[in-house]
Amino acid sequence: MIMYLHIDKRHMKRFSLINSLLLAVLAVAVIAALVAAWEPIERLELKLYDLRASLTSKSSLTSVVIVSIDQESANRLGGWPWPRTYFAQAIHQLQERGAKQIGLSVLYAENDPNPGLWEIRDIIRKIETDPGLLRPGQITALFPQLQETEKRQIRKAIVSSSLSALRNVVLPLLKEAEKRIDSDTALLSALAAAPNVVQPIAFILGDGGAKRNPPVPDYLQRNSLPASGTERFSTSDTLSAPLPEYARLAAALGHINALRDSDGIVRSDLLFIAFNNSLYPSFGLQLALKELNLSLHDVRIEENRVILGDRILPLIEGKKVQIVPRTASAYPIVSFADLVDGKVDANAFRNKIVLIGHRHSMPLEMLPAQPVGMLPSVDAIAHVVDVVLSKSFVSRPAWAVAAEASVIALLALMLAAFWSARLQLALITSLAILFIWTAISFSLFLTQGVWLKIAHPMVFFALALGVLFIRTALVPQRSEDAVGSEFFDTTDFRVRFAAKTDTGMVRDRNEDSYCADKHLGLLAVADGVGGRASGAVASRMTADLVTENLKKGFPDVSDAVKLTRSDLSETTKSLGMAVMAANKSVHATAELNPQLRNMGTTLTAMLFDGNRASIAHVGDCRAYLIRHISIEQLTDDHTVAVEHSKRGLSEDMAQMRHVLTRAIGITPDIVPDVDELTLTDGDILLICSDGLFNMVSDGEILAVVKSTGDPFRACTRLVELANSNGGHDNTTVVVAYIEKRR
Ligand code: MG
Numbered sequence: 046m047i048m049y050l051h052i053d054k055r056h057m058k059r060f061s062l063i064n065s066l067l068l069a070v071l072a073v074a075v076i077a078a079l080v081a082a083w084e085p086i087e088r089l090e091l092k093l094y095d096l097r098a099s100l101t102s103k104s105s106l107t108s109v110v111i112v113s114i115d116q117e118s119a120n121r122l123g124g125w126p127w128p129r130t131y132f133a134q135a136i137h138q139l140q141e142r143g144a145k146q147i148g149l150s151v152l153y154a155e156n157d158p159n160p161g162l163w164e165i166r167d168i169i170r171k172i173e174t175d176p177g178l179l180r181p182g183q184i185t186a187l188f189p190q191l192q193e194t195e196k197r198q199i200r201k202a203i204v205s206s207s208l209s210a211l212r213n214v215v216l217p218l219l220k221e222a223e224k225r226i227d228s229d230t231a232l233l234s235a236l237a238a239a240p241n242v243v244q245p246i247a248f249i250l251g252d253g254g255a256k257r258n259p260p261v262p263d264y265l266q267r268n269s270l271p272a273s274g275t276e277r278f279s280t281s282d283t284l285s286a287p288l289p290e291y292a293r294l295a296a297a298l299g300h301i302n303a304l305r306d307s308d309g310i311v312r313s314d315l316l317f318i319a320f321n322n323s324l325y326p327s328f329g330l331q332l333a334l335k336e337l338n339l340s341l342h343d344v345r346i347e348e349n350r351v352i353l354g355d356r357i358l359p360l361i362e363g364k365k366v367q368i369v370p371r372t373a374s375a376y377p378i379v380s381f382a383d384l385v386d387g388k389v390d391a392n393a394f395r396n397k398i399v400l401i402g403h404r405h406s407m408p409l410e411m412l413p414a415q416p417v418g419m420l421p422s423v424d425a426i427a428h429v430v431d432v433v434l435s436k437s438f439v440s441r442p443a444w445a446v447a448a449e450a451s452v453i454a455l456l457a458l459m460l461a462a463f464w465s466a467r468l469q470l471a472l473i474t475s476l477a478i479l480f481i482w483t484a485i486s487f488s489l490f491l492t493q494g495v496w497l498k499i500a501h502p503m504v505f506f507a508l509a510l511g512v513l514f515i516r517t518a519l520v521p522q523r524s525e526d527a528v529g530s531e532f533f534d535t536t537d538f539r540v541r542f543a544a545k546t547d548t549g550m551v552r553d554r555n556e557d558s559y560c561a562d563k564h565l566g567l568l569a570v571a572d573g574v575g576g577r578a579s580g581a582v583a584s585r586m587t588a589d590l591v592t593e594n595l596k597k598g599f600p601d602v603s604d605a606v607k608l609t610r611s612d613l614s615e616t617t618k619s620l621g622m623a624v625m626a627a628n629k630s631v632h633a634t635a636e637l638n639p640q641l642r643n644m645g646t647t648l649t650a651m652l653f654d655g656n657r658a659s660i661a662h663v664g665d666c667r668a669y670l671i672r673h674i675s676i677e678q679l680t681d682d683h684t685v686a687v688e689h690s691k692r693g694l695s696e697d698m699a700q701m702r703h704v705l706t707r708a709i710g711i712t713p714d715i716v717p718d719v720d721e722l723t724l725t726d727g728d729i730l731l732i733c734s735d736g737l738f739n740m741v742s743d744g745e746i747l748a749v750v751k752s753t754g755d756p757f758r759a760c761t762r763l764v765e766l767a768n769s770n771g772g773h774d775n776t777t778v779v780v781a782y783i784e785k786r787r
Contacts (some may be wrong), residue, residue, distance in 0.1 A: 065461050067512050072457040075505040076450045079498065084307045090500035091306055097490045098369045101437065109427045110377045110394055112139075112401040114151075118382035129157055129228035133235035134385050135401060140239050143395040147242045148332050150301055150402035150423055154285045157229045165223045172216060229288075236294040243331050244295040248281035248302050248318050261321060262289060268298040268331070269323035270341055278364050280319040296335060299328030303425055304365065311425040313365035316351055316358065329429025336398055336434060356433065359440035367439035367496065368428040376427050378404075400427055439494045452482050452502045460509055468553055475506055517553065526555075530757040533563035534786060537656040538724055542568055542781040543756035547764045549736055550772030556580035557734045557777035558646075560588040565595050566653035568779045570666045572734040574708060575644035583631055583646040583710050590627035591650055595619060607716050614721060617659035620652045621719045624661045624709070631710035645710040648717075649680055649732050651781075656724050661717040664708050666777075667738055669746065670722065671729040676747040680718065683707035726785035733763075736774035740767040756780040 078086050112135065119125055132149065139147050195218070202211040224230065236242055246265075261269075265286060272278075279302075286292050300318050303311045317324040326334075326341060334341065337354060345352040349360050361367050381401070383389050402423030432438060456475050463471035482502055489495040527545040534540070542563075548555040556573035558581070571587045573580025598619075607625070627648075635641045647664020660668055665682040681687055686702035709715060722730075729750050737746075745766060753759045759780045767776040 064464065064513060064516060067516070068457045068461050068509055071508055071512065072453050072505060075453055075501055075508070079449055079453075079501045080446060086500055086504050087306075088308050089504070090498050091308060091310070091312065093500050094312065094496065095310075095370060097487060097496075100487075100491060101369055108145075108397045109430055110379060110397045110399050111404065111423055111427060112379050112381050112384050112399055113423070114381050114401070114403045117380050118385075121382040122385065129153065129232040131381075131385050132401070133228070133231040135381065136232075136235040136239050136242060138384050138387060138389075139394055139399055142389070142391060142393065144399045145241065145396045146296070146332055146335050146398045147239065148328065148398065148400040148402075148423075148426065149242055150245050150328060150400065150426060152245045152247055152285065152301070153232070153287050153291060156288065159226065159228065162223060162226050165219055165226070169216065169219050169223065172212060172219070233290055233294070236291055240294075241296050241335070242294070243297045243299060243328065243335065244287050244292060245301040245328055246284060246286045246298050246325065248285070248300055248320060248325070249283040250279050250281050250302065250318070251283065261323070262286075262292075264289065264292040264295065264298065265325075266323075268295075268341065269320075269325050270317075270344065270346075272319050272322050272324045278317045278319045278324060279315050282320070284320055284325075297331040298325075299331035300325050301328045301426070304363070310370065311368070311422070311428075312370060313361065313363070313367050314425075314429045316360070316364070316366050317346070327429060329426045330433065332398060332400075332426070333430050333433035336430070353433070356436055357438075358433065359438055361439075361441045361496075366429070366432065367441070368425070368432050369437055369439060370425075370428060375431075376424070398430060400430075402426070437494060439490070439496050441496050445495075445497055449498050449501060452478065453505045456502060456506055457509065460513065464513055464553070469551055479503060479506055527757070527760070528559075528561050530755055531561075531563060533566050533653070535566060535653050535655055537786060538653070538726075539784045539786050540566065540653055540781050541756050541784065542779065543760045544568070544570075544777070544779040545757070545760035545764050546775065546777040547736075547768065547772075549775050550768050552775055554581065555775045556584055557736065557775040558584035558588045559732075559777050559779055560592050560650075561779060562592050565592065567592060567595060567650065568653075568730075568732060568781060569648060569650035570732045570734055570777045570779055571646045571648045571709075572664065572666055572736075572775070572777070573644065573646045574705070575641070579635075579641045579644035580646065582641060583635075583644040584648075586631055586634065587627050587646045587648050587709050590630050591620075591623045591648070594623035594626045595652070607714075610719065613719060614654070614657065614659065616652055616654040616657070617661075617719050617721050620650060620659045620661045621717055624648060624650065624663065624717045625715060628663075628709045628715045629713060632713050635710055643711070645705075645708040647683075647705065647734075648709055651730060651732060653724075653781075658722045658724055658730060660720045660722065662719075663715060663717045664705050665703075666732065666734050669731040669733075669743070671731065671747055671750055672725065672727070674747075674751070676743050678743075679720065679722065683718075724783050726783065728783040730781045730783065731778065733778040734775060736772075736776035737763060737767050737778050739774065740770040740772065740776070750780060754782075756782055 075086070077083075114125070122131060132151065136147065136149070195214070198214050199211065202214055246268075265284075286298065287295070292298060300315070302315055302318060304313055304315055305311050306313075314327050314329055316327055316330055318327075319325075324346070326344075334344070334353065337356075339354055343354060351358045351360065351366075358366050377393070379389055379393060400423045404422050404424055456478055459474045459478065460471050463474065479502060482497075483499050486497040486499045489497060526547065528543055530541060530543045532539055532541045542561060544559045544561045546555060546557050546559055558571045558573070560567060560569045569588055569591060571584035573582065573584030575583055613621070631644070631646070635644050647666045649660070649662045649664075649666035649668050651668060652659045652661075660679060662668065662680040663683060665684050666680075667682070668679040670677045670679055683706045684702065685704045685706060688706050707715065731746065731750060741763060746763065749762050749766065750759045753762060760778050763778050763780075764776050
């Protein structure tokens with residue numbers, strides 16, 4: 046028997062150990078994913094970040110207006126790239142309408158490729174060197190669009206045969222045409238007239254390891270800070286700047302490199318990029334500095350923050366500033382074509398920061414003469430300006446990862462601690478932890494701009510539930526959870542019986558047992574008590590031992606005198622002694638096995654013989670007799686409540702009312718209550734554990750057994766009722782229909 050117990054115990058230990066190991070591995074894996082920003086979970090995390098960002102103020106606190114290079118403009122102005130003259134016109138329009146700062150996020154690193162202009166310049170050069178080219182007859186063909194007065198002047202010059210006169214007429218015409226189509230010069234003059242235009246530079250990010258120190262042009266020097274080498278900003282060794290004549294006219298130069306998250310959205314800004322021992326600020330930062338009347342030299346860079354006057358920008362991992370993506374409606378949007386055509390309200394740009402650019406991120410190589418990489422949407426630049434000016438900074442405090450990992454570990458602990466014994470408690474505490482963490486995260490984000498991750502704990506919880514439920518489904522359950530309708534005969538009666546036991550809705554382990562031995566005519570229910578799994582051991586062992594003892598018989602009947610009544614049949618005495626002997630064995634086993642110490646069980650057993658049913662009873666399993674239309678409880682519960690009320694004692698021990706006063710296995714000797722019942726045709730006998738009678742009323746029990754007529758259907762229906770009423774405990778029920786033998 047001890048061998049049998051050891052096997053059973055080991056099986057149960059391995060089950061919980063595997064669960065704990067799985068939870069630990071899962072927790073470590075999710076924490077590693079958190080630290081490494083593993084993309085699949087990080088994407089979900091970023092969506093939840095956006096959700097929080099969307100709850101922040103919807104309207105921009107700053108005065109940013111976006112001039113969008115959009116499809117409508119392309120329809121009206123022609124396909125991209127547009128002549129630079131359009132940008133020259135746009136800048137003129139913005140100057141006239143009082144724009145405070147202009148951010149032109151289009152990079153012109155080379156001269157405009159303009160074959161028509163090159164051809165005119167070639168003609169001018171040739172005429173200047175050889176006026177003889179201006180022969181009669183060729184001139185009018187050269188200028189088909191000439192006005193009549195101009196034609197007269199040319200004819201006059203030809204008639205006078207004065208080549209110099211001809212040259213003086215033709216060359217100004219050519220130079221005027223050159224000016225009209227020279228868009229570089231047009232943009233240059235627009236920039237010269239506008240001292241408030243911030244222009245872009247772009248880097249190819251790399252390791253910056255080339256260690257070259259080429260002379261840096263003055264316009265770049267003015268727009269950089271010396272690097273100490275300890276700032277650990279992203280580095281580059283390739284830079285693309287606007288044409289020097291443009292760049293020298295810029296109010297400031299800022300880089301437009303954007304770091305995109307794995308889902309393609311820009312949620313952060315590389316505040317500085319290190320290049321050639323200098324730090325170059327971002328486009329958005331430069332615009333914000335201009336708006337704040339600060340210069341780059343007012344900027345102080347510290348370990349994890351950048352200070353601009355009274356603003357302290359927290360830097361997150363990668364030395365970036367986290368930005369808050371706002372909805373499309375956050376900034377007024379004006380179509381570029383409307384601006385160029387002068388169709389915009391005169392006050393639309395007054396004292397505003399105007400950003401000109403594409404609203405969708407696009408590869409830089411799609412733009413002429415620009416480096417490989419990505420151009421951020423102008424919205425992302427607007428977000429940077431907005432974050433700095435409205436001080437809506439988002440930070441990841443140094444303790445964030447530790448706190449997030451602790452929440453995951455706490456969830457693992459809660460599930461490990463309660464999953465086996467208290468499933469509902471495990472689910473409720475875990476959900477409560479998740480809810481509280483989510484509430485803290487949202488609250489800190491909205492009030493302090495602190496970003497704590499919530500997707501990782503959620504993913505851990507979902508995975509852990511999946512693993513544990515699958516494990517629970519795969520672990521084999523006891524197959525002996527029911528006996529279908531069977532029968533045995535005594536000399537007078539046929540006993541049709543069935544049995545069913547069920548774990549219930551709350552417990553994850555069934556510690557009840559039953560036995561139904563048709564050869565002995567024995568039916569019994571036992572409900573184990575004790576730590577860990579020992580209750581199940583005690584109940585199963587007792588049911589088996591009573592059966593075994595009855596089969597063996599009792600050569601020594603000395604114990605029978607302990608039974609309180611002397612008028613008992615031999616059958617009843619045997620049953621009583623079988624229970625007493627079982628108690629001795631269970632107690633001895635518990636004493637020998639430290640893991641089983643204090644295990645015990647209740648037991649109610651019925652042994653059928655002739656026209657009688659003998660009953661032996663210890664604890665709070667019950668036997669009921671249903672006769673005609675009444676139900677009668679045949680056993681008294683051995684609980685504090687019942688014993689005290691029987692003895693007329695006060696009931697000041699209400700909290701102990703369910704505590705057992707007698708149980709098998711706890712003491713070396715025990716005396717069961719024994720009784721006998723004379724059977725009549727049509728009687729129904731029922732034995733059950735407290736899981737049934739605490740959940741289902743006597744009236745319901747009566748209705749079920751009377752209405753079904755079949756013992757197995759009655760058992761099944763009663764277990765279903767107990768579970769639908771809450772199923773707080775294991776439920777075991779044995780039903781026997783007694784019929785007179787014909
Ligand atoms: Mg119970």
